[in-house]
Structure formats: structure tokens, C-alpha cells
Amino acid sequence: MHRTIAYALGSVAVGVVVLGLKYLAYWLTGSVALYSDALESIINIVAAGAAVVALRVSAMPADDNHPFGHSKAEYFSSVLEGVLIVIAALAILREAWLSLSHLKAISAPVEGLAINALATLINGLWSWVLIRQGRKLRSLALVADGKHLFTDVITSGGVFLGVVLVGLTGWLILDPLIAALVALNILWSGWGLVRESVGGLMDESLPAEELDRIREVIFKHAEGAYQAHDLRTRLAGRKTFIEFHLVVAGQMPVDEAHEICDRLESALHEAVDDCVVTIHVEPEDKAKIADVYVPYEGP
Ligand code: ZN
Ligand code: ZN
Numbered sequence: 001m002h003r004t005i006a007y008a009l010g011s012v013a014v015g016v017v018v019l020g021l022k023y024l025a026y027w028l029t030g031s032v033a034l035y036s037d038a039l040e041s042i043i044n045i046v047a048a049g050a051a052v053v054a055l056r057v058s059a060m061p062a063d064d065n066h067p068f069g070h071s072k073a074e075y076f077s078s079v080l081e082g083v084l085i086v087i088a089a090l091a092i093l094r095e096a097w098l099s100l101s102h103l104k105a106i107s108a109p110v111e112g113l114a115i116n117a118l119a120t121l122i123n124g125l126w127s128w129v130l131i132r133q134g135r136k137l138r139s140l141a142l143v144a145d146g147k148h149l150f151t152d153v154i155t156s157g158g159v160f161l162g163v164v165l166v167g168l169t170g171w172l173i174l175d176p177l178i179a180a181l182v183a184l185n186i187l188w189s190g191w192g193l194v195r196e197s198v199g200g201l202m203d204e205s206l207p208a209e210e211l212d213r214i215r216e217v218i219f220k221h222a223e224g225a226y227q228a229h230d231l232r233t234r235l236a237g238r239k240t241f242i243e244f245h246l247v248v249a250g251q252m253p254v255d256e257a258h259e260i261c262d263r264l265e266s267a268l269h270e271a272v273d274d275c276v277v278t279i280h281v282e283p284e285d286k287a288k289i290a291d292v293y294v295p296y297e298g299p
Helices: 003-029 032-058 073-101 109-137 140-169 174-201 208-221 254-271
Strands: 227-236 239-247 275-282
Touching: 003 032, 003 109, 003 140, 032 073, 032 109, 032 140, 032 174, 073 174, 109 140, 140 174, 174 227, 208 227, 208 254, 239 254, 254 275
Parallel strands: 239 275
Antiparallel strands: 227 239
């Protein structure tokens, strides 16, 4: 089993433990804010489970049926996660709204908070492990999972402080208000996930600064060619697809043009992780407004 998948499975296990603890904290106290915190861990479990499946599928090599590979599989888990996040946020908002009309005191706050704090500590440690190992294994999915978990840790910290405040001040209304804030924060992160996956499914271009970097690499390594135009890029999960037309002298021998292409391909592979490069070679009468003009070096 691949190590990234092992960590993703670890996330499922950690999520189950944390959910159990957080639900216990809610059950003891009846706090809506703690309820919202617990619901958020359900998302983490399902998201981690979906990530396991997505990582397995996207790691499969290209085959006859899927000649461009399977890396788009990751978008399915992100869309699923986004939808779940929206459902969880709505559930929290409903609970907060219902409890507004009959505010009740929080029971056993100290025990509840202690259990909630323990769960948050576990989440914090695991997010640290995920980010560290994700960077080591160069897995964006693990790093993203770790960062997501870390934002949960911060939300949980806010919930914790809020419930402490309710206990100290007796302002019961704070409890549903904090829950609503958590819900809005969850909605925001869900929106980001869905937006990103839709962008990937719609073959959105790379961001402008990445494109600049690619043009720069072509500029530096296209010596012998005249220009590059019709640069098109798209992402498929971790994979980046880059294609463009390369204009060379019409009389240039094929092996010379091919050498330029090979040089460009390996330079782009250096610069962009996990990329697929396609170059279409053309004679000079096909030149047009270019993405990259190669400086003429003289004979
Ligand atoms: Zn062209
Ligand atoms: Zn070749």
C-alpha cells in the first residue's frame, strides 16, 4: 500500500476518534456550539474516506480507456466534500435557529470542554503530522488535508473560548451565535472546494503567475526556434497539461527541431511538477502573435 494512502486511512481513524469525543462533549453539555464542532468532524471522516478512494484511483497509470491517466478522480472527492460541507453548515444553522427560541443553560461545561479540548489536541497533532509527511511525500492531497484540519483546530479554539465565555458571563445567546459563525466559516470553505474542483473539471487555465513561469522556461530553453504561440494549459488533479506551437525555420531538419522540443520538454518537467507537454512544430510562415518570442542569436 502506498504511504499517502496509509496516511489518508489514518485520517479516517483519527476523524472517528475525534468525532466520538466531540459528540460526547456535546451530549454532556447540550451546547449548540459544541454540536457544530462535532458535525464538522463528520465532514472530515467522509472527506478522508473519499480521499482514500480518489488517491487510489488517481494513482492508477494511464490505460487504453483513460489514455490521459486518472488524476481527475480527485475532483470527485472534492465535490463530494463540498456538498457535505454545505449540508453540515445548514444542519448547524437550523440547530442554532431552533435553540434561539428557547435558550437553555449549558450543563457540565468543565467536563464537556475538557473532552472537546482533548479532541482538538488530537486534531492539531494529526494535522501537523499530515502537513509534514505530505511535504516529504510531495502529496498535495495530504498537505491540503492537513491544512483543512488545522483550520478546524482554529475553529474549535474559537468554539472553546465561546463556551468558556458563556459559562463566565451567563449570556446564553452566545452559544447559538458561535454555532452560526462556525456554520458560515464551514460554508465558506465548502464554496472554495467546489469552486476549485469545478475549475478543474472545466479545464480552467493555470493562474497567471504560473503561466508567466512557463513562458519564462520556454524563453530560456527555446534557442534555435523563432517563437512559441497558442500556449494552452490545464490541470487534471495533480497533473498539469501544457501544449503550444513552436515555430522554427522551415528548412530545419526534423532531428534538429526534435532536439529543441526535447530540451523544452525536459526544462518544463524540471519546472512544473508532474506535467505532460505536447509541442506542435511549425515553419516560419505560421508565425503569429506569440506567447514567447525567442531572441535571434545570429548565425
Ligand atoms: Zn500555430
Ligand atoms: Zn520525441
